Amino acid sequence: MTEEDLKDFLEANKAEVQAQVKQRLIDGLLSSHKWTMSDQIGEVVSEFMKAEIMPEVRKYLTSEKSAILEAAIASTAQIGEMMTKEMVKRAAKNVSADSYSFRNVLQEIFK
Secondary structure (H helix, E strand, C coil): CCHHHHHHHHHHCHHHHHHHHHHHHHHHHHHHHHHHHHHHHHHHHHHHHHHHHHHHHHHHHHHCHHHHHHHHHHHHHHHHHHHHHHHHHHHHHHCCCCCHHHHHHHHHHCC
């Protein structure tokens, strides 16, 4: 290939060569700055969440405070009831006449 052939080839493929050069430059920049960009994007997202989203979430929760409190109290009462029922079941099992624990307790009481 002569110098003239090379010039003709480059001129004929000028657009494709420029596109490839541009793409490789972009790829190189992205590769070189990928970690920095990720960190900076993370910071921007974090700032946005703090400044824009969290205040709105707080407003919503505040407006629903009484409903949330009622649900929490109701749940707590149900948990207490469930624990009481389970404790009664276990106590009944432990004091049944054929229970090893029950026999030991009675033996200790009536020594």
